[in-house]
Amino acid sequence: MSAADLRTTALPSSTAPRPVRPRRLSTRLLRSELRLIGGRRRNQAGLLVLAAVPVVMAISVKLSTDSQQGGPTFLSSITSNGLFVPLAALSVEITAFLPLAMSMLAGDAIAGEANIGTLRYLLTVPVHRTRLLAVKYLSLCIGAFWGVCAVAIPGALVGLVLFGGGPLTTLSGSQVGFASGLWRVLLVMLYLSAALSALAAVGLFISTLTEQPIAAAIALMIFTIVSFILDQVPQLAWLHPWLVVDHFTAFGDLMRDPMAFDAVGRGLGLFAVYAVVFWLAAWARFSGKDITS
Structure with missing residues (x-):
């Protein structure tokens, strides 16, 4: 036996190379962030307020419809199909309540952590700042969908109970089946979630500029209000197509027959631009930020 063979046989079995297992993608940080968002009492109260609007709206329309006072009915289109309740509620809340809810969430994302002193300890876990910022934004996007669901789901339920379902009359005047109408409502929900996610990117960037969550929330609301005024x-x-709020109401084209996607596509494209630009701006700010609290 050669010397090389002796060295080979003398090697302990523990030195044999072990297969490298691929590292699993952990969602622990995201789940922790979602529990934090969902567990805050003010966020829970905000969801209840969002859910109350379509309920109050539907009951008001039902009472005004059943009355014999001869006055003008309130949102009379709701009476034809209960699925119009979430659509009407979303069209109302997307101009005020939903942006306000997103402002509160985005203000807490970074500024809130810095204000209560947990951001510094969170980064010593260690958690890379880019990953933390990506998880924060993803949680805001999920929060945006939660807010839209808090409006649409109770609105659809109470609408179907009070006004029934059946064929839905589109904005084009034709009728589509109940399943098709439900599918269109879901598309509207996803579109408005994307719109709020674009607004969340702006809020995330603002949240990296301050350690006061209320200031960040107010700043995002001012940004939204000024955008509505300019629109x-x-x-x-010439500026309107570049304002994120200008495309909020484009979801109405999804209620046509056939569905028109031109304005919706432009809206989704602008939402993506806002998300990328402002997330990168937030990353540029946050990656070099001195965390002192």
Whole structure:
């Protein structure tokens, strides 16, 4: 036996190379962030407020419809099909309550952690700042979908109970089946979730600029309100296509027959631009930020 063979046989079995297992993608940080968002009492109260609007709206329409006072009915289109309740509620809340809810969530994302002193300890776990920022934004996107569901699901349930279902009359005047109408409502929910996610990216960037969550929330609401104001100025028509709020109401094209996707596609494209640009701006700010608290 050669010397090389002796060395080979003398090697302990523990030195044999072990197969490298691929590292699993952990969702622990995301689950922890979602529990934090869902566990806050103010967020739970906010969801209840969002859910109360379509319920109050549907009951008001039902009472005004059943009355014999001869006055103008409130949102009379709701009476034709209960699926119009979530659509009407979303069209109302997307201009105020839903952006306000997103402002509160985005303000807490980074500024809230810095304000209560947990951000510094979170980064010593260790958690890479890029990963932390990505998880924060993903949780905001999920929170946006939660907010839309809090409006649409109770609205659909109470609408179907009070006004029934059946064929749905589209904005084009034709009728589609109940399943098709339900599918269109789901598409509207996803579209508005994308719209709020674009707004969340702006809020995430603002949240990296301060350690006061209330200031970040107010700043995002000011941004939203100013955008709505600018969108109503005819002299600024050249700016309107670049305002994120200008595309909020494009979901109405999903209620046509056939569905029109031109405005919806432009809206989704702009939402993606806002998400990428402002997330990168937040990353550029947060990656070099001195965490002192």
